[in-house]
Amino acid sequence: MTPTNAELIARRNKVLGPAYRLFYDEPLHIVRGEDVWLFDADGRKYLDTYNNVPHVGHSHPDVVAAVTAQIAKVNIHTRYLHETILDYAERLTATFEPALDTVHFGCSGTEANEMALRLARTHTGNKGVIVTECAYHGHSQSIYEISTRDVPVSALPDYVVTIPAPDTLRGRYRGANATDQYVRHVEEAVATLTARGHGVAALIIDTIQSSGGTVIAPPGFYAKAAAVVRAAGGLFIADEVQAGFARIGTKFWVYQDHDVVPDFVTMGKPMGNGMPLAACVTQRAYVETFAKANKYFNTFAGIPVTTAAGLAMLEVIERDGLQANALAVGQYMTGKLQALAERHAVIGDIRGSGFFIGLDLVTDRATMAPATALTARLVNGMKERGVLSGAIGPAMNILKIRPPMTFTRAHADLMLGVINETLTAVS
Amino acid sequence: MTPTNAELIARRNKVLGPAYRLFYDEPLHIVRGEDVWLFDADGRKYLDTYNNVPHVGHSHPDVVAAVTAQIAKVNIHTRYLHETILDYAERLTATFEPALDTVHFGCSGTEANEMALRLARTHTGNKGVIVTECAYHGHSQSIYEISTRDVPVSALPDYVVTIPAPDTLRGRYRGANATDQYVRHVEEAVATLTARGHGVAALIIDTIQSSGGTVIAPPGFYAKAAAVVRAAGGLFIADEVQAGFARIGTKFWVYQDHDVVPDFVTMGKPMGNGMPLAACVTQRAYVETFAKANKYFNTFAGIPVTTAAGLAMLEVIERDGLQANALAVGQYMTGKLQALAERHAVIGDIRGSGFFIGLDLVTDRATMAPATALTARLVNGMKERGVLSGAIGPAMNILKIRPPMTFTRAHADLMLGVINETLTAVS
Numbered sequence: 001m002t003p004t005n006a007e008l009i010a011r012r013n014k015v016l017g018p019a020y021r022l023f024y025d026e027p028l029h030i031v032r033g034e035d036v037w038l039f040d041a042d043g044r045k046y047l048d049t050y051n052n053v054p055h056v057g058h059s060h061p062d063v064v065a066a067v068t069a070q071i072a073k074v075n076i077h078t079r080y081l082h083e084t085i086l087d088y089a090e091r092l093t094a095t096f097e098p099a100l101d102t103v104h105f106g107c108s109g110t111e112a113n114e115m116a117l118r119l120a121r122t123h124t125g126n127k128g129v130i131v132t133e134c135a136y137h138g139h140s141q142s143i144y145e146i147s148t149r150d151v152p153v154s155a156l157p158d159y160v161v162t163i164p165a166p167d168t169l170r171g172r173y174r175g176a177n178a179t180d181q182y183v184r185h186v187e188e189a190v191a192t193l194t195a196r197g198h199g200v201a202a203l204i205i206d207t208i209q210s211s212g213g214t215v216i217a218p219p220g221f222y223a224k225a226a227a228v229v230r231a232a233g234g235l236f237i238a239d240e241v242q243a244g245f246a247r248i249g250t251k252f253w254v255y256q257d258h259d260v261v262p263d264f265v266t267m268g269k270p271m272g273n274g275m276p277l278a279a280c281v282t283q284r285a286y287v288e289t290f291a292k293a294n295k296y297f298n299t300f301a302g303i304p305v306t307t308a309a310g311l312a313m314l315e316v317i318e319r320d321g322l323q324a325n326a327l328a329v330g331q332y333m334t335g336k337l338q339a340l341a342e343r344h345a346v347i348g349d350i351r352g353s354g355f356f357i358g359l360d361l362v363t364d365r366a367t368m369a370p371a372t373a374l375t376a377r378l379v380n381g382m383k384e385r386g387v388l389s390g391a392i393g394p395a396m397n398i399l400k401i402r403p404p405m406t407f408t409r410a411h412a413d414l415m416l417g418v419i420n421e422t423l424t425a426v427s
Numbered sequence: 428m429t430p431t432n433a434e435l436i437a438r439r440n441k442v443l444g445p446a447y448r449l450f451y452d453e454p455l456h457i458v459r460g461e462d463v464w465l466f467d468a469d470g471r472k473y474l475d476t477y478n479n480v481p482h483v484g485h486s487h488p489d490v491v492a493a494v495t496a497q498i499a500k501v502n503i504h505t506r507y508l509h510e511t512i513l514d515y516a517e518r519l520t521a522t523f524e525p526a527l528d529t530v531h532f533g534c535s536g537t538e539a540n541e542m543a544l545r546l547a548r549t550h551t552g553n554k555g556v557i558v559t560e561c562a563y564h565g566h567s568q569s570i571y572e573i574s575t576r577d578v579p580v581s582a583l584p585d586y587v588v589t590i591p592a593p594d595t596l597r598g599r600y601r602g603a604n605a606t607d608q609y610v611r612h613v614e615e616a617v618a619t620l621t622a623r624g625h626g627v628a629a630l631i632i633d634t635i636q637s638s639g640g641t642v643i644a645p646p647g648f649y650a651k652a653a654a655v656v657r658a659a660g661g662l663f664i665a666d667e668v669q670a671g672f673a674r675i676g677t678k679f680w681v682y683q684d685h686d687v688v689p690d691f692v693t694m695g696k697p698m699g700n701g702m703p704l705a706a707c708v709t710q711r712a713y714v715e716t717f718a719k720a721n722k723y724f725n726t727f728a729g730i731p732v733t734t735a736a737g738l739a740m741l742e743v744i745e746r747d748g749l750q751a752n753a754l755a756v757g758q759y760m761t762g763k764l765q766a767l768a769e770r771h772a773v774i775g776d777i778r779g780s781g782f783f784i785g786l787d788l789v790t791d792r793a794t795m796a797p798a799t800a801l802t803a804r805l806v807n808g809m810k811e812r813g814v815l816s817g818a819i820g821p822a823m824n825i826l827k828i829r830p831p832m833t834f835t836r837a838h839a840d841l842m843l844g845v846i847n848e849t850l851t852a853v854s
Binding site (some may be wrong): 003008009011019021023029031032038051054059063078080082089090102103108109114117118123268269284288289294296297360367 | 454671701
C-alpha cells in the first residue's frame with residue numbers, strides 16, 4: 001500500500017532530521033521518471049522543466065543500459081587499470097581547449113570545487129579567494145565558507161573577499177562601462193587580499209550565477225577579471241556545475257562564449273545523468289605541483305559505473321544533436337515567453353540561453369522590484385497543474401527554466417500554457 | 428583488441444596526470460569481478476583478500492539487481508519524497524544504539540567526515556580537533572588538514588593537535604597502564620587546544636587505525652578518551668569508514684566492542700558495495716543546532732540508486748549471516764596464520780578480528796623492526812601467484828587481510844598457501 005505524504009514526512013523527520021528540506025507546499029512523492037516526465041505515487045505525471053541533473057532525461061535508456069552492463073561486470077577503484085575512465089576522460093577533454101588537458105574526478109560538485117581550490121592554493125602558495133555575492137559552490141567546510149548565498153559577509157574568513165555579481169540588470173552598474181566597473185571590484189579584492197597578507201589563490205565564479213539570480217556576465221568580464229587575478233599570481237575557477245554540458249546551446253561550456261580559458265573548470269550535476277560523478281578539468285602544471293606536495297585518492301571517483309554513465313550521456317548529447325536542440329527550443333521558448341510578457345506585467349525580464357533561462361518576476365517593471373511571494377505561488381500553482389519548476393535568486397523571484405536536453409517545442413508549449421494559466425490565476 | 432598495460436598507463440598519464448597512482452609493480456588491468464574474484468584482461472583470475480569496498484563480493488547479484496531495477500525506474504534527489512532512503516536509513520539506524528538516531532547521507536567517506544566535523548564545530552562552537560598520528564580521514568581541505576598520515580605535524584594548523592595512536596605493540600605504552608597513559612595525551616591535547624583559544628570541537632579516531640598500522644585500542648581507551656573530550660565540551664567522532672558494517676565479526680560497529688557510544692559514526696567504503704554512498708550517523712541535537720545555523724543540500728547523497736545498493740547490501744549481510752561468517756572464518760585464518768608464524772620468523776604479529784586482520788612483518792621479532800621491503804615483495808609476489816593484498820602502516824610493513832564478507836575457509840586456505848609460498852620465496 002502506498003504510504004501517505006504525511007507518513008513519509010514523519011519518517012523523514014524522525015530519521016533524517018531538520019536539515020533535510022522538501023520542495024513545494026505539498027511535497028511530491030516521486031516513484032518513476034521517464035525522459036522529461038516524473039510520476040508520483042498516485043500515477044499523476046509532471047513535466048520536469050528544471051531538474052538539471054537528468055541531463056538527457058530521467059532514466060535515459062542508454063544511460064540505464066550502460067550502468068546496468070557495467071555494474072554486472074565490475075566496479076573497482078582507480079588504482080587498477082580500467083578503460084572506461086580513460087575513454088570518458090579523453091572524450092571529456094576533447095570538449096575543452098588544448099590547455100585544459102587533465103581530469104580529476106570526484107563524486108559531487110563540492111568535491112570538484114574542493115579539488116580546484118586545493119590545486120589553486122597549492123600551486124599559487126596563496127590562500128585568498130575572490131567570490132561573487134550570493135554564490136553557492138558546495139557544502140564542505142572550505143567550500144561552504146566561500147558560499148556567500150548562505151554565509152553572511154560579516155562571517156566570512158578574512159581570506160575570502162566578495163565582489164558584486166556582474167549583474168547589468170539589477171546590479172550597481174549598467175551600460176557600456178559596466179564590465180570595467182565590475183572588474184574594478186576584482187582589482188580591489190586583489191588589493192584587499194594582498195594587504196591582508198593572503199595573496200590571491202583563485203577567483204571562483206559560476207559562469208551563469210544561478211543562485212545570484214541567473215546573472216549573465218557582460219562581454220569581456222571573465223577575460224578581464226581572469227587577467228587581473230592572474231597578474232596577482234592567482235588562478236581562475238569557472239564553476240560550470242550547473243551550467244555546463246551544452247545546456248546553453250551556443251557552446252558546450254559557458255565560458256567558451258566569453259573569450260577566456262579558465263585554469264579550472266568544475267562540473268557535476270548533469271555529468272552522470274544522476275549518478276554521482278563530478279570533475280575538475282584543469283591544466284597539467286597545477287596537477288604536477290599538487291602531486292609533488294600531496295597524496296590524493298578518492299575511492300568512488302572515476303569508477304567504472306559512474307564514468308560509464310557519463311560516457312553514455314555524452315554520446316547521447318552528440319548523437320542526438322541535443323546542443324542544437326537546446327539552442328533551437330531555447331530560442332523558441334524565449335520568443336514565446338516574450339509574447340507572454342505582453343499579457344503579464346509581472347514578467348520583468350527573460351534571460352539566458354538554450355535551456356538555462358530565468359523568468360524574472362517583478363511587482364513593478366520600472367523599479368524591477370522582485371515579486372517574491374507571487375513567484376512562490378507560481379511555482380506551487382504550476383506544480384498543481386502538472387509542471388515542475390522552482391524559484392531562484394537573492395529574492396527568490398526568478399523562475400528556473402532548465403529542462404532536460406531532450407525538451408521539445410511540444411513540451412515547451414505545454415509549459416508555456418501552464419505558466420500563462422497559473423500567472424493569470426495567482427497574479 | 429585488448430590494449431597493453433603500457434598503452435593504458437600512457438593514456439592515464441596523459442589525461443589523469445601524476446596524482447593518480449596504481450597498485451603493484453606491474454599494475455592490473457581489471458575487466459570483471461565476481462564475488463571474491465577479480466579477472467584481468469588476459470582472463471587470469473585473482474583472489475581478492477583486501478578490497479573492502481565490494482563488501483558482500485564484487486558484482487553481488489542482489490546489489491546488481493537492486494541498482495538495475497532502481498536506475499530504470501527513477502533516480503531523483505532528496506527534496507522529493509522517496510521510500511528507499513527511508514527504508515534504508517531506518518534499517519541502518521537499527522544497527523546503532525537508540526541515541527544514534529539521525530542519518531546524514533554523503534557520497535564519500537570524506538563527505539561523511541566533513542559533515543561530522545561541521546556538525547561538531549557548529550554545535551560546540553569550538554574549532555579544535557584532536558586526531559591520532561598517522562591517521563587518514565579524507566581528501567577535502569578541512570579533512571586532509573587533519574590527515575596526519577600525509578600532513579607533517581609541523582604543517583598542521585594550530586587548531587589541530589595529535590595524540591599517539593593507542594598502539595600497545597609498537598607504541599610508547601604497553602602493559603596494564605597503557606590505556607590511562609594514552610588517555611593522558613588526550614588530556615594534554617585538550618589543554619593545548621584550550622590554551623590556544625580554540626577549544627575542542629572533536630576527537631576523531633578510526634576505530635581500528637588502519638593507516639596507523641591496524642592498531643587495536645586497549646580496553647577502555649575510547650570510553651575514557653570520549654569522556655575527557657566531552658568534559659571539555661567536545662564531541663567524539665568514530666570513523667568507521669574502513670572498519671564498519673560487521674567486518675570485525677564480533678559486532679556490527681567496532682566501537683560497540685569498546686563500551687562507548689560516539690556522538691558521530693562515519694561510514695563509506697563498503698556501504699554501497701561499490702556505489703558512492705556514505706553517511707554520518709549522529710544524535711538529533713547536533714543536527715538541530717546545525718539546521719538552525721546552516722542550509723544544507725547534497726545533490727547525489729541518499730539518492731534512490733545508491734540507497735537501493737546500500738539496502739541490498741545490508742539485507743545480504745543479515746540474510747546470509749555474513750557477520751558470523753566473518754567471525755568464524757576470521758578466527759580460522761588467525762589460527763592458521765599463527766601456525767604459519769612458526770615457520771616464518773618474519774611474521775611478528777597477527778592482530779585484528781573477523782575480516783580486519785593485519786599481518787605484521789618484521790626483520791627481528793625482538794625489536795619488532797618493520798620489514799618494509801619484504802612486505803612490498805610479498806604483496807607483489809602474492810599478486811603474481813593470483814592473490815591480491817596490500818601493505819599498510821606507518822612503515823608499510825603490515826599485510827592487509829580484509830576480504831569480502833563472503834570469504835570462505837576454502838578461500839582462506841588458498842590465500843594462506845600463497846602467503847606461505849611467497850614468504851618462502853621472498854624472505
